[in-house]
Amino acid sequence: MSTPSAPPAPTDEVVRICRDLLRIDTSNTGDPLTTAGERAAAEYVAGQLAEVGVDSRIIESAAGRASLLARIPGTDPGRGALLVHGHLDVVPADPTEWSVGPFSGELRDGYLWGRGAIDMKDFDAMTLAVVRHWQRTGVRPPRDIVLAFTADEEAGGRYGAHFLVERHPELFDGCTEAIGEVGGFSYSVSDDLRLYLIETAEKGITWLRLHARGRPGHGSMVHDDNAVTALCEAVARLGRHQFPIVVTPTVRDFLAEVSEALGIAFDPDDPELTIAKLGPIANIIGATIRNTANPTRLQAGYKENVIPSRASATVDCRVLPGQDRQFLAELREVVGPDVEIENVERQPALETAFDGPLIDAMAAALRHVDPGARVVPYMLSGGTDAKAFAQLGIRCFGFTPLRLPADLNFSALFHGIDERVPVEGLQFGVQVLDRFLRQS
Template identity: 80%
Template sequence: MTSDAPLHPSATDEVVELCADLLRIDTTNTGDNDTSAGERAAAEYVAASLAEVGVEARIHESAPGRANLVARIPGTDPGRGALLVHGHLDVVPADASEWSVHPFSGELRDGYLWGRGAIDMKDFDAMVLAVVRQWQRTGVRPPRDIVLAYTADEEAGSDYGARYLVQHHADLLEGCTEAIGEVGGFSYTVNQDLRLYLIETAEKGIDWLRLHAKGRPGHGSMVHDDNAVTALAEAVARVGRHRFPVVVTPTVRAFLEEVSAALGVELDPDDPETAIAKLGPIANLIGATIRNTANPTRLAAGYKDNVIPGRASATIDCRSLPGQSELLLEQLREVVGPDLEIEYIHRQAAIETTFDGALVEAMSAALRAEDPGARPVPYMLSGGTDAKAFHTLGIRCFGFAPLRLPADLNFSALFHGIDERVPVDGLQFGVRVLDRFLRNC
C-alpha cells in the first residue's frame, strides 16, 4: 500500500470518541501511590480497544493500580529495528473549582475537547489508538515492527512507568532503535502560508535538589543571630532571582537559525533572547532552553509557632542543559554559599540527538503532505518526558505528537494549566499525519 493511500474516514472520527473516553478516566498522579488513581482503568480501556481489533496487549503493574501496557504490531520487515511509540496515561491533579468545565468531563465545546490530559497527553494516546485500530480493520501493516507503550507515572518521574519497564521488562522493548512520544510536532504560525512544526530532538536534564540550612534552636521571643529559617530564606531568594549564563546548544542554535530565517530577524548568537522574544506564546518554552534554570518550589521548617527550629529545607527544581549537570551544581553552590547542604533527590540526564536521518525525513514528509505550509524544525524541551528512560536503552528519541494549532492558542500555557483542551481538527490532523508517518517509518 502506498503512502498516499487514503485513511478510512472513521479513524478521524473515532479519535474524538477515544480521546473523550480517556479524558473521562481520572488518572490523577499525585506522586503518592495511596492517592494516585485510574492508571489501571485507563490501561484496561486501551487493552480492550486493541483486543477488539485483534491486537494482544499485556498490562504490567509496578505497584497496585500503577499499570503499564505494551503491545507489538508486526511489520513487513522484522529484520529492521522496531519503532517505539510511547505515551503516558497519568495526568497532574486538577482543581475543578478553577475550570470552566469539569476537568474529567471530556466535554466537547467550541471545537475543542476539554479535560485534564487533553494535550498532556491523552490526545496522542488516542491518535495512536485510532490509527492502529483502523489498520487492523483494513489489513495495513507497517514497514517495521511498532511497539506501543502506554505508561504510568510520567508526571512524577516515571519510577512506576517507563523507568520500571526499562529496569524490569526491557525484553518487551527488544529491537527498538528509535522512538516517538511527547512533546513535539505541534505548529507555531508565522503567517498564513508558513507554520513551524517543532520536533523535539533534545530535553533538558532534571536535577531536583534540596537545600538544608542549620542553626541554633531557640525561643521565638529572643534576639537570635543563628536562625536556620533566615539563612534558608536568604539563600532561596538568591536562587529565585539568579539568571544563569546563556549557552546556545546545537539544537537551540538550529532552531534559532530556522526562526530567524522565517521571521526575517537577524540572529545574534550572543543575544538569542532578542529572536526568542518575537515568538509570542512559545517564547517562555524556548527561553528556558538557552540556560540552566533553578526554581524554588517547596519550603519546610519548624514544628511550633514560638520555637526557632534548628533546621530548614527547600526544594529547588533545577533543569540542566545537555552535558551541564555538574556545572549547574557548581554554579548553584556559588549562589547558595558554602554553609548550606545540597542534597540530590531526583536526577535524570539531559538527552539530545541530531535532526537528520530517514525517520526525520518521514516526519517532515508526513507534515508537509497534510500542511503544505509546514516547516519542520528541531527544538529542545525545557521539561522532561519518558524519553529519558527509554534513551538509556540506546533508543534514539524524538518528540513527535503532531497537532496543527490555531494561531491564537497559547499552547504551552495549557500544560498543567487550567482549562486544558485540544482542538478537534488538530486531533484529526494528527491522525492523518501519524498514519502517513507510520506507514513510511
C-alpha cells in the same frame, strides 16, 4: 441483505477515545498512596486494542501503577522496531480554577477540554485510533511498532518507563528509534507557512532539596541562628539568580531556522532578541538557552512558637546538555556553603541530530496533510519518558503532531488551567500519525 458498514474513520474515533481517556482521572500527586486511575486507564487501552484483535500486557510496578505494552508486527521483521510511547497519568487539577470540570471531557467552542488534553492523552488517542483502523482494514506497518502507555511520567517515571526499562528491557528488543511527547506542533509564520517543531533534545532533570540547620529555641526570644531565615535567604538568592546563556547546537539551529522564516536577523550572541519575537512559544524556547532552578516547596517547623533546628526547600532544576558540572558549581556558590544540597532525582539531558529517514518521514507526513509545513528541530525545556528509553540505546524524538490555531498559547496549557486541544488539531494529528507510521 444488509451491506456491512464501513469501519469508523480514525478522525472520528480519535475524538471519542480522547474524550473517554480524559474522563478517567489519572492524577499523579507524586505520592503512590494518593495517585489514582492509572490501572483503569491501562485497562481501557487494553480493551480498545483487544476489540480489534491486538494482544497487550499490563505491568504494575506497584499496586495500581500500571503501564501497558503491545507489539504490532511489521512487514519487515529484519528492520529495527519503532517505539511509540505516551503516558497515561496527568498532573492534578483544582476544579474550582477551571471553566469546566477537569475530568469532564467537555466539547466546547471547537475544543476538547480536560486535564491531559495535550499532555498527553491526545497522542494516546491518536495512536489507538490509528492502530484500530489498521486492524480493521488489514494495514501492516513496514516495521514492528512497539506501543507503550506508561504510568508515572509526571513524577519522573520511576513507577513507569524507568521501571519497564530496568525490569523488562526485553519488551523493547529490536527498538532502534522512538517517538513521544513533546513535538510536531505547529507555529504559524504566515497563512501559507507553519513551522512544526520536532523535539531532538530535552533538558535534564535535577530535583534537589536544600537543608539549612540552626539552633532551636523559643519563638519569643531574640534568635540569631534561625534555620528558616538561613534557608529563605538562600532560596531567595537562588530564585532570583539568572544562569548565563548557553546556546546548544539544537537551539542554535532552531533560532537560525525560525529567524529565516520570520525574515529577521539572528545574533547567536544575543538569542533573546529573536526569542522575544516568537509570541506564544517564547516561554518554551526562552527556557532552553540557560539552566534554570526554581524553588517549588518549603518545609520547616512543627509549632508556631518553636524555632526549628532544620528547614528544607525543594528546587526543580533543568540542566542543558553537557552543563551538569558547571550548573552544580554555580548553584553551590549561589546558595552558600552552609546549606546542605541533597540530590532527589537526576535524569540527564538528551540531544540527537536532526537528520535521518525518520525525520524525512515526519516532514513528508506533515507536508502531505499541510502543504505549508516545514519541520525544524528544537529543545524541550522539560523532560519526558525518552530519558528512560534512551538508556536502551533508542534514539528518541518528540513527535505528537498537532496543527494549532495561530493565536493559541500552547505552552500555557501544559499543567495549566483549562487545558484543551482543538478538535481539528486532534483530527489533523491522527492523519499525520497514520501516514508517518505507514512510511517510517
